[in-house]
Amino acid sequence: MIGFEEAAGPLRSELLAHCYRMLGTWDEAEDAVQETYLRGWRAWDGFDQRASERTWLHRIATNVCLNAIRDRGRRALPSGIGAPAEEVGGSSEVLPPETWVQPFASDRSDLRLALIAGMQTLSANQRAVLLLRDVLAFPAADVAAMLDTSVAAVKSSLQRARARMAKVAPSPDDVVEPAAPQARRLLDAYVTAFETGDVKVLTAVLRADATLELLPGRAWYAGKVACSRVLADAVGNPGDWRMDRTVANGQPAVTAYQRGRPFGVAVLDIRRDTIAGITVFADPALVERFTR
Numbered sequence: 570m571i572g573f574e575e576a577a578g579p580l581r582s583e584l585l586a587h588c589y590r591m592l593g594t595w596d597e598a599e600d601a602v603q604e605t606y607l608r609g610w611r612a613w614d615g616f617d618q619r620a621s622e623r624t625w626l627h628r629i630a631t632n633v634c635l636n637a638i639r640d641r642g643r644r645a646l647p648s649g650i651g652a653p654a655e656e657v658g659g660s661s662e663v664l665p666p667e668t669w670v671q672p673f674a675s676d677r678s679d680l681r682l683a684l685i686a687g688m689q690t691l692s693a694n695q696r697a698v699l700l701l702r703d704v705l706a707f708p709a710a711d712v713a714a715m716l717d718t719s720v721a722a723v724k725s726s727l728q729r730a731r732a733r734m735a736k737v738a739p740s741p742d743d744v745v746e747p748a749a750p751q752a753r754r755l756l757d758a759y760v761t762a763f764e765t766g767d768v769k770v771l772t773a774v775l776r777a778d779a780t781l782e783l784l785p786g787r788a789w790y791a792g793k794v795a796c797s798r799v800l801a802d803a804v805g806n807p808g809d810w811r812m813d814r815t816v817a818n819g820q821p822a823v824t825a826y827q828r829g830r831p832f833g834v835a836v837l838d839i840r841r842d843t844i845a846g847i848t849v850f851a852d853p854a855l856v857e858r859f860t861r
Contacts, residue, residue, distance in 0.1 A: 573613040576622040577606060583623075583705075584630050586673075586680065590700050591634035593644035593670040593689045595858065601637060605630040620711070627705065628715040631697050638693040644670045646686045646789075646848065647782045649737075653791035657798045662787040669784050672836050672850055674859050676747060678819035679704060682836055682848055685818065687738025691730050698723055699730040743840045747821045752839045756814060756821040759837060759844070762800075763825070766807040772797040776843040783849045796847070815859055824856045831856035 584605060588598035608629050616625060646669065670686050688696050694716065701712045702723070709727075713720045745752045755774055762771035772793065781796040782789040790796050804810075810832075812823040817836045825832040831853040838846030 573610050577609055577626060580623060580626055581606075584626060586675065586677065587627065587700060587705065588630055588634055589673050589680070590685060590688055590704065591631070591696060592637060593685055595671045595673050597637060598673075601630060601633045604633045608633070620714070624707065624711055624715070627701065627707070631701065631715055635693050635697060638696075641667065643689045644668060644686075645689055646670050646682070647784065647787050648780060648789050649686055649690065650787060653780070653795070654788040657790075657795070657802065664785045664787055666785065666852070672817040672822070672834050672848075672855065674815070674817060676816045676819055678744070678746065680818045681744075681820060682818045683738045683838070684734075684740075687734050690737050691733055694718075695726050695730040695733070698726040699734065702727050703731070741840065741845075745839045745841060747816045747819070751841060752821050755839050755844050756823070756837060759835070759847075760812045760814065760823060763804055763810040763812055764807070766804055766809065768797065768801045768804045771800060771804075771844075774842075774844050776840065776845045779844060780838075780846045781849075782847070783851065785851060813860070817859070822859075824859050826856070834859055 581602065585598055585602050588601040588605075589595060592598050592601065605626060609626055620628075647664070670682065670689065672682065673680055673685075688699070691699065697716060698712060701707045701715065702709065707715070709720045709723045713723045716723070758770050758774050762768050775793045775796055777793050778791065779793050779796050780789060780791050781799055783799070790799055809828055811826040811829075815822050815824055815834075817834060820836050821839055822834055822836045824834055833849060833851040833853060834855045835847060835849045837844055838848075
Protein backbone atom coordinates (compact mmCIF):
# COMPACT_ATOMS: atom_id res chain seq x y z
CA MET A 570 0.00 0.00 0.00
CA ILE A 571 1.40 3.40 -0.96
CA GLY A 572 1.92 6.12 1.64
CA PHE A 573 -0.63 8.83 2.38
CA GLU A 574 1.43 11.66 0.89
CA GLU A 575 1.95 9.74 -2.35
CA ALA A 576 -1.77 9.02 -2.66
CA ALA A 577 -3.09 12.42 -1.58
CA GLY A 578 -0.52 14.80 -3.06
CA PRO A 579 -1.68 14.65 -6.72
CA LEU A 580 -5.28 15.34 -5.64
CA ARG A 581 -4.62 18.62 -3.82
CA SER A 582 -5.60 20.99 -6.66
CA GLU A 583 -8.78 19.02 -7.40
CA LEU A 584 -9.73 19.00 -3.73
CA LEU A 585 -9.05 22.73 -3.42
CA ALA A 586 -11.30 23.50 -6.39
CA HIS A 587 -14.02 21.27 -4.93
CA CYS A 588 -13.85 22.97 -1.53
CA TYR A 589 -13.90 26.39 -3.20
CA ARG A 590 -17.05 25.48 -5.12
CA MET A 591 -18.64 24.26 -1.91
CA LEU A 592 -17.66 27.24 0.24
CA GLY A 593 -17.35 30.15 -2.20
CA THR A 594 -14.14 31.38 -0.58
CA TRP A 595 -10.50 30.71 -1.26
CA ASP A 596 -9.53 31.19 2.39
CA GLU A 597 -11.96 28.62 3.74
CA ALA A 598 -11.24 26.23 0.87
CA GLU A 599 -7.55 26.11 1.78
CA ASP A 600 -8.46 25.55 5.43
CA ALA A 601 -10.84 22.75 4.41
CA VAL A 602 -8.15 21.02 2.36
CA GLN A 603 -5.73 21.24 5.26
CA GLU A 604 -8.36 19.70 7.55
CA THR A 605 -9.07 17.01 4.95
CA TYR A 606 -5.40 16.07 4.77
CA LEU A 607 -5.08 16.04 8.55
CA ARG A 608 -8.10 13.74 8.90
CA GLY A 609 -6.91 11.57 6.03
CA TRP A 610 -3.41 11.22 7.44
CA ARG A 611 -4.78 10.23 10.84
CA ALA A 612 -7.13 7.64 9.33
CA TRP A 613 -4.77 6.31 6.64
CA ASP A 614 -3.74 3.16 8.51
CA GLY A 615 -7.39 2.18 8.80
CA PHE A 616 -8.23 2.89 5.14
CA ASP A 617 -9.37 -0.45 3.73
CA GLN A 618 -9.38 0.58 0.04
CA ARG A 619 -12.96 -0.52 -0.54
CA ALA A 620 -13.17 2.81 -2.35
CA SER A 621 -10.42 4.57 -4.30
CA GLU A 622 -8.18 7.11 -2.57
CA ARG A 623 -9.86 9.83 -4.66
CA THR A 624 -13.36 8.82 -3.55
CA TRP A 625 -12.26 8.51 0.06
CA LEU A 626 -10.60 11.93 0.18
CA HIS A 627 -13.50 13.65 -1.54
CA ARG A 628 -15.83 12.14 1.00
CA ILE A 629 -13.72 13.60 3.80
CA ALA A 630 -13.43 16.98 2.06
CA THR A 631 -17.16 17.20 1.34
CA ASN A 632 -18.07 16.49 4.94
CA VAL A 633 -15.52 19.04 6.19
CA CYS A 634 -17.20 21.61 3.93
CA LEU A 635 -20.70 20.61 5.03
CA ASN A 636 -19.71 21.14 8.65
CA ALA A 637 -18.27 24.55 7.80
CA ILE A 638 -21.43 25.59 5.93
CA ARG A 639 -23.66 24.67 8.86
CA ASP A 640 -21.78 27.15 11.04
CA ARG A 641 -22.48 30.20 8.87
CA GLY A 642 -24.79 31.74 6.29
CA ARG A 643 -24.32 31.63 2.55
CA ARG A 644 -21.90 33.81 0.65
CA ALA A 645 -23.04 36.01 -2.22
CA LEU A 646 -22.21 38.80 -4.62
CA PRO A 647 -24.16 42.10 -4.33
CA SER A 648 -26.31 41.17 -7.34
CA GLY A 649 -27.51 38.12 -5.42
CA ILE A 650 -28.68 40.17 -2.44
CA GLY A 651 -30.85 42.99 -3.74
CA ALA A 652 -31.85 45.22 -6.65
CA PRO A 653 -29.30 47.44 -8.43
CA ALA A 654 -28.70 50.93 -7.08
CA GLU A 655 -30.86 53.59 -8.70
CA GLU A 656 -28.24 56.32 -8.45
CA VAL A 657 -24.46 56.64 -8.30
CA GLY A 658 -23.28 56.24 -4.74
CA GLY A 659 -25.94 53.65 -3.95
CA SER A 660 -25.90 52.11 -0.52
CA SER A 661 -22.88 52.83 1.68
CA GLU A 662 -23.36 49.51 3.48
CA VAL A 663 -20.27 47.33 3.57
CA LEU A 664 -20.55 43.55 3.54
CA PRO A 665 -18.39 41.71 6.10
CA PRO A 666 -15.68 39.59 4.42
CA GLU A 667 -17.29 36.37 5.63
CA THR A 668 -20.46 37.10 3.61
CA TRP A 669 -19.12 37.57 0.09
CA VAL A 670 -17.86 35.21 -2.57
CA GLN A 671 -14.11 35.47 -3.14
CA PRO A 672 -12.32 35.24 -6.49
CA PHE A 673 -10.05 32.27 -7.11
CA ALA A 674 -6.81 32.09 -9.09
CA SER A 675 -7.65 29.52 -11.75
CA ASP A 676 -8.10 29.32 -15.51
CA ARG A 677 -10.88 26.74 -15.24
CA SER A 678 -14.11 27.88 -16.91
CA ASP A 679 -16.18 25.72 -14.54
CA LEU A 680 -15.18 28.09 -11.72
CA ARG A 681 -16.73 31.23 -13.23
CA LEU A 682 -17.94 33.69 -10.62
CA ALA A 683 -21.59 33.45 -11.67
CA LEU A 684 -21.49 29.68 -11.21
CA ILE A 685 -19.83 29.89 -7.80
CA ALA A 686 -22.31 32.53 -6.63
CA GLY A 687 -25.18 30.47 -8.01
CA MET A 688 -24.02 27.38 -6.13
CA GLN A 689 -24.20 29.31 -2.87
CA THR A 690 -27.99 29.59 -3.33
CA LEU A 691 -28.34 25.81 -3.12
CA SER A 692 -28.77 24.00 0.14
CA ALA A 693 -25.54 22.48 1.42
CA ASN A 694 -26.61 18.95 0.49
CA GLN A 695 -27.81 19.94 -2.97
CA ARG A 696 -24.52 21.72 -3.58
CA ALA A 697 -22.55 18.64 -2.56
CA VAL A 698 -24.62 16.32 -4.76
CA LEU A 699 -24.40 18.62 -7.79
CA LEU A 700 -20.63 18.92 -7.51
CA LEU A 701 -19.95 15.26 -6.80
CA ARG A 702 -22.20 14.06 -9.63
CA ASP A 703 -21.98 16.70 -12.38
CA VAL A 704 -18.52 18.16 -11.84
CA LEU A 705 -16.50 15.29 -10.41
CA ALA A 706 -18.54 12.55 -12.13
CA PHE A 707 -18.82 10.18 -9.19
CA PRO A 708 -21.51 7.47 -9.64
CA ALA A 709 -24.76 8.04 -7.75
CA ALA A 710 -24.05 5.04 -5.52
CA ASP A 711 -20.68 6.47 -4.51
CA VAL A 712 -22.22 9.86 -3.76
CA ALA A 713 -24.90 8.23 -1.64
CA ALA A 714 -22.19 6.45 0.36
CA MET A 715 -20.18 9.68 0.75
CA LEU A 716 -23.20 11.53 2.12
CA ASP A 717 -24.70 8.63 4.09
CA THR A 718 -27.95 8.77 2.15
CA SER A 719 -29.82 6.76 -0.50
CA VAL A 720 -29.36 6.73 -4.24
CA ALA A 721 -32.96 7.91 -4.60
CA ALA A 722 -32.22 10.91 -2.36
CA VAL A 723 -29.12 11.72 -4.43
CA LYS A 724 -31.12 11.66 -7.67
CA SER A 725 -33.85 13.85 -6.19
CA SER A 726 -31.35 16.40 -4.83
CA LEU A 727 -29.52 16.47 -8.14
CA GLN A 728 -32.71 17.19 -10.06
CA ARG A 729 -33.61 20.09 -7.77
CA ALA A 730 -30.07 21.47 -7.84
CA ARG A 731 -29.92 21.42 -11.63
CA ALA A 732 -33.26 23.20 -11.89
CA ARG A 733 -32.17 25.88 -9.43
CA MET A 734 -28.84 26.46 -11.16
CA ALA A 735 -30.56 26.84 -14.53
CA LYS A 736 -32.42 29.82 -13.04
CA VAL A 737 -29.73 31.56 -11.01
CA ALA A 738 -26.57 30.88 -13.01
CA PRO A 739 -27.38 30.33 -16.68
CA SER A 740 -24.38 29.45 -18.80
CA PRO A 741 -24.05 32.00 -21.64
CA ASP A 742 -23.11 30.62 -25.03
CA ASP A 743 -21.01 33.64 -26.01
CA VAL A 744 -18.40 33.48 -23.25
CA VAL A 745 -14.86 34.17 -24.47
CA GLU A 746 -11.90 32.32 -22.98
CA PRO A 747 -9.21 34.50 -21.33
CA ALA A 748 -6.57 33.62 -23.93
CA ALA A 749 -8.77 34.54 -26.92
CA PRO A 750 -7.78 37.68 -28.89
CA GLN A 751 -11.15 39.33 -28.14
CA ALA A 752 -10.65 38.81 -24.43
CA ARG A 753 -7.16 40.26 -24.51
CA ARG A 754 -8.38 43.29 -26.47
CA LEU A 755 -11.20 44.04 -24.06
CA LEU A 756 -9.00 43.47 -21.02
CA ASP A 757 -6.50 45.89 -22.55
CA ALA A 758 -9.29 48.48 -22.84
CA TYR A 759 -10.02 48.09 -19.13
CA VAL A 760 -6.36 48.47 -18.18
CA THR A 761 -5.80 51.40 -20.55
CA ALA A 762 -8.82 53.28 -19.21
CA PHE A 763 -7.54 53.14 -15.64
CA GLU A 764 -3.86 53.66 -16.33
CA THR A 765 -4.42 56.64 -18.65
CA GLY A 766 -7.42 58.10 -16.86
CA ASP A 767 -9.56 57.81 -20.02
CA VAL A 768 -12.86 56.18 -19.06
CA LYS A 769 -14.21 56.56 -22.62
CA VAL A 770 -11.92 53.72 -23.71
CA LEU A 771 -13.77 51.44 -21.31
CA THR A 772 -17.32 52.64 -21.68
CA ALA A 773 -17.04 52.21 -25.43
CA VAL A 774 -16.81 48.44 -24.98
CA LEU A 775 -19.40 48.01 -22.21
CA ARG A 776 -22.52 46.11 -23.16
CA ALA A 777 -25.84 47.97 -22.90
CA ASP A 778 -26.93 45.76 -20.00
CA ALA A 779 -23.51 45.61 -18.33
CA THR A 780 -23.26 45.19 -14.56
CA LEU A 781 -20.76 46.56 -12.08
CA GLU A 782 -20.26 45.14 -8.58
CA LEU A 783 -17.92 46.79 -6.09
CA LEU A 784 -17.17 44.59 -3.11
CA PRO A 785 -17.11 44.86 -0.16
CA GLY A 786 -19.94 47.36 -0.79
CA ARG A 787 -23.48 46.10 -1.09
CA ALA A 788 -24.48 48.41 -3.94
CA TRP A 789 -24.24 47.24 -7.55
CA TYR A 790 -25.10 48.88 -10.85
CA ALA A 791 -26.91 47.72 -13.96
CA GLY A 792 -26.84 49.24 -17.42
CA LYS A 793 -24.10 50.97 -19.39
CA VAL A 794 -25.13 54.47 -18.30
CA ALA A 795 -25.04 53.76 -14.57
CA CYS A 796 -21.83 51.72 -14.79
CA SER A 797 -20.10 54.43 -16.84
CA ARG A 798 -20.89 57.08 -14.24
CA VAL A 799 -19.41 55.01 -11.43
CA LEU A 800 -16.36 54.07 -13.49
CA ALA A 801 -15.74 57.71 -14.46
CA ASP A 802 -15.56 58.53 -10.78
CA ALA A 803 -13.21 55.63 -10.05
CA VAL A 804 -10.73 56.07 -12.91
CA GLY A 805 -9.21 59.28 -11.52
CA ASN A 806 -6.10 60.81 -13.07
CA PRO A 807 -3.43 59.29 -15.32
CA GLY A 808 -0.93 57.42 -13.20
CA ASP A 809 -3.28 56.81 -10.26
CA TRP A 810 -3.62 53.16 -11.19
CA ARG A 811 -1.34 50.32 -12.25
CA MET A 812 -2.78 46.98 -13.28
CA ASP A 813 -1.28 43.57 -13.97
CA ARG A 814 -3.22 41.16 -16.14
CA THR A 815 -4.12 37.78 -14.68
CA VAL A 816 -6.87 35.14 -14.73
CA ALA A 817 -9.46 34.52 -12.02
CA ASN A 818 -12.27 31.96 -12.06
CA GLY A 819 -11.51 31.18 -15.70
CA GLN A 820 -12.09 34.85 -16.61
CA PRO A 821 -9.82 37.75 -17.60
CA ALA A 822 -8.84 39.73 -14.52
CA VAL A 823 -6.36 42.24 -13.13
CA THR A 824 -4.55 42.84 -9.89
CA ALA A 825 -4.83 46.59 -9.22
CA TYR A 826 -2.55 49.06 -7.45
CA GLN A 827 -3.79 52.54 -6.54
CA ARG A 828 -1.08 55.17 -6.13
CA GLY A 829 1.47 52.41 -5.68
CA ARG A 830 -0.41 50.44 -3.06
CA PRO A 831 -2.21 47.10 -3.56
CA PHE A 832 -5.93 47.73 -4.03
CA GLY A 833 -7.59 44.46 -5.06
CA VAL A 834 -8.68 42.29 -7.94
CA ALA A 835 -11.16 42.97 -10.76
CA VAL A 836 -12.76 40.08 -12.67
CA LEU A 837 -14.31 40.71 -16.08
CA ASP A 838 -17.22 38.89 -17.69
CA ILE A 839 -16.22 39.15 -21.33
CA ARG A 840 -18.45 38.09 -24.20
CA ARG A 841 -17.67 38.03 -27.94
CA ASP A 842 -17.24 41.76 -28.50
CA THR A 843 -18.18 43.44 -25.22
CA ILE A 844 -17.67 43.51 -21.49
CA ALA A 845 -20.87 42.25 -19.87
CA GLY A 846 -19.83 42.58 -16.25
CA ILE A 847 -17.11 43.82 -13.91
CA THR A 848 -16.72 42.58 -10.35
CA VAL A 849 -14.20 44.48 -8.25
CA PHE A 850 -12.90 43.02 -4.98
CA ALA A 851 -11.33 45.89 -3.02
CA ASP A 852 -9.22 43.66 -0.82
CA PRO A 853 -5.45 44.36 -0.86
CA ALA A 854 -4.71 40.90 0.55
CA LEU A 855 -6.00 39.34 -2.68
CA VAL A 856 -3.27 41.04 -4.70
CA GLU A 857 -0.58 39.13 -2.86
CA ARG A 858 -2.48 35.88 -3.18
CA PHE A 859 -2.81 36.27 -6.95
CA THR A 860 0.86 37.15 -7.40
CA ARG A 861 2.53 34.67 -5.05
